[in-house]
Amino acid sequence: MPDTKENQEIYPQQKGQKKGVGFPIARIVVGMSLSIGTVLDYAIGPFKGKGTGESSLLRSIFNCVEKDDILLGDRYYPSFFLIADVIAKGADGIFRGQAQRNYDFRKGKPLEKCDHIVEWDKPKKPEWMTQEVYDAYPNQISVREFKVKGKIYVTTLLKHKKYHKKELAKAYEIRWQLEINLKSIKETMNMDMLSCKTPEMVRKEIGIHFLAYNFIRIIMAEACAQHDAIPNQVSFKGTVQLLNKFMPHFINANRKTNQAMYSELLKNIVKNKIGNRPGRIEPRRVKRRPKPFDTLNRPRFIEKAKLERKLQRLISRNAAA
Secondary structure (H helix, E strand, C coil): CCCEEEEEEECCCCECCCCCCEEEEEEEEECCCCCCCCEEEEEEEEECCCCCCCHHHHHHHHHCCCCCEEECCCCEEEEEEHHHHHHHHHEEEEEEEECCCCCCCCCCEEEEEEEEEEEEECCCCCCCCCHHHHHHHCCCEEEEEEEEECEEEEECCCCCCCCCCCHHHHHCCHHHHHHHHHHHHHHHHHHHHHCCCHHHHHHHHHHHHHHHHHHHHHHHHHHHHHCCCCCEEEHHHHHHHHHHHHHHHHHHHHHHHHHHHHHHHHHHHHHCEEECCCCCCCCCCCCCCCCCCCCCCCCHHHHHHHHHHHHHHHHHHHHCC
């Protein structure tokens, strides 16, 4: 399968006014390669407001989709216009079916049980779309709909003998690996709480996180290429720990020594395999309780001066008594 793109919304957070609570400040749509896990492109928009939805942000980075790519996306994405754009690019897609759409397998061209090809009619022109762009879309597109284990999928891969529906459903399940990659960015690289205050600096901070993440993923891909391993089976967190351990030695060594250490680094990276723990179930709960202190909303030196004045008043009051 060619590189697969995943469009996923994530919510970086910043320290808020409530105790131990953050608040969403941005919406991000990410195009990510499934084969090696790198971020191909991303778009950032305000958390709320007109034109800040996932579809709008995805259109701004749609150039990262190339011919023969296969997109994997959740049930938010299989709309007429997005699938038409995918077909126009010469790419394909596999998506979960939208809950509000009626999927009637008695209609269309039957392929096998709960598997058929139907024609989607072009809907009315959205308010955000110009008439010229709307007229450029075809009046109908051919889409394949199928059901596997009670779940409905939508795809542009119409050849059912070449692309069996069970195999397509398995391919879609691999999409969960991209959720894990996003979790690595937010948790392992500490992107879940951003420290910058202005929108411009927040954008830069997010960009630096993605740049560092891609740097690590490329090193992992090189290690896997040299030692016959699969990137998705190598631990990202283990690679970060190895890089932190090797970095001081890289800084203080000469070029020849660095080359030898880099080869050793690549050899050790592929040894950090992701554990296979079938049946592992963990509660989605936070164990650590927040400390019962107010958040520091002003510069530290101002708060320290305030405490010193309060202490002086207390000393003066006691001395007068």
